[in-house]
Amino acid sequence: xxxxxxxxxxxxxxxxxxxxxxxxxxxxxxxxxxxxxxxxxxxxxxxxxxxxxxxxxxxxxxxxxxxxxxxxxxxxxxxxxxxxxxxxxxxxxxxxxxxxxxxxxxxxxxxxxxxxxxxxxxxxxxxxxxxxxxxxxxxxxxxxxxxxxxxxxxxxxxxxxxxxxxxxxxxxxxxxxxxxxxxxxxxxxxxxxxxxxxxxxxxxxxxxxxxxxxxxxxxx
Numbered sequence: 001x002x003x004x005x006x007x008x009x010x011x012x013x014x015x016x017x018x019x020x021x022x023x024x025x026x027x028x029x030x031x032x033x034x035x036x037x038x039x040x041x042x043x044x045x046x047x048x049x050x051x052x053x054x055x056x057x058x059x060x061x062x063x064x065x066x067x068x069x070x071x072x073x074x075x076x077x078x079x080x081x082x083x084x085x086x087x088x089x090x091x092x093x094x095x096x097x098x099x100x101x102x103x104x105x106x107x108x109x110x111x112x113x114x115x116x117x118x119x120x121x122x123x124x125x126x127x128x129x130x131x132x133x134x135x136x137x138x139x140x141x142x143x144x145x146x147x148x149x150x151x152x153x154x155x156x157x158x159x160x161x162x163x164x165x166x167x168x169x170x171x172x173x174x175x176x177x178x179x180x181x182x183x184x185x186x187x188x189x190x191x192x193x194x195x196x197x198x199x200x201x202x203x204x205x206x207x208x209x210x211x212x213x214x215x216x217x218x219x220x
Contacts (some may be wrong), residue, residue, distance in 0.1 A: 001194050001198065002174075002179040002191075004170065004174075005170075005174050005178070005179040006079060008087075008173075008174065008175055008178050009156055009173075009177075010090060012090060012162075013152045013156045014152070015091050015093040015094075015189040016091065016095055016151065016152075017148050017152045019091075020102035020151055021144075024099065024147075025126060025137075027042050027046070027103055027106075028104075028110055031105050031107055033149075035207075039050050046100055047100045047104070048100075049096065049097045049098075049099060050135070053204055054097060054158070054161040054164070056159045057093070058162075058164025058165050059189070061092065061093045061164070061165050062164055062165050063075075064206065065082060065083035065086055065089060065092070065165075067082060070132075071083070072197070078207060082158050084163075084167075085169060085172075086163055086173070087126075087172055089166055089173075090161075090162045090173050092186075092199070093161045093164075094155055094162065095159070096121060097158065097161045098151050098155050098158075101151045102147050102148070102212035103147075103152040104147075104204055105144075105147030106140075106164050108143060109142075109143025109144060109146075109153070110140055112140075113136055113140060116137075117135055118131055118135060118136060121134070127183075142213040143213070144207075145213050146213035149205070149209050149210045152206065153203055153207070153208045156202060156203075157203065158177060159178065162175055162177070162178065168182070176198075176199065177199075180196055180199075201220045207211050
């Protein structure tokens, strides 16, 4: 097994999950409680990566963040570098691609909260923010954890969008999925088999944990 690729994969999945916990939770909560008539458009954009081929998303990220793209020009001016073929670039693409895998479970968890408990907290003088932190989040703990586990597991197995945006640079953008592809291309089926077996075992463990958390949330 390519241990450097495995380390990079775990770093990418951890960073993606952390960013989506910070950004996805308020986004999901807003989508659940908002009465804006056009919020379905926002939800559709968030859900788009579920049906969009990873190579298509990777292509648009690559062109937008490239030297001639709007995002590429901004990052060049601010940081003196661009996103394609860097770890930051594949992290950016990974966050976009995994957005629905985090936000949708978060939304389902928030939608199951008894609104009477939230309104009771408001009536007792708690602000909306303190109510969110002290009432809503604890009630949604299992659902949020399930979403984080699914996001992490999905990020571990990414291939198309990472390859499109980051290429195949060892120690920088070469994840475990890309390493498996390289092993197959080199006819090293033994190495590809070991890495694939690890991903299968990891995926089964992650799904089992997510299902357990979902059942606990439903049982409450």
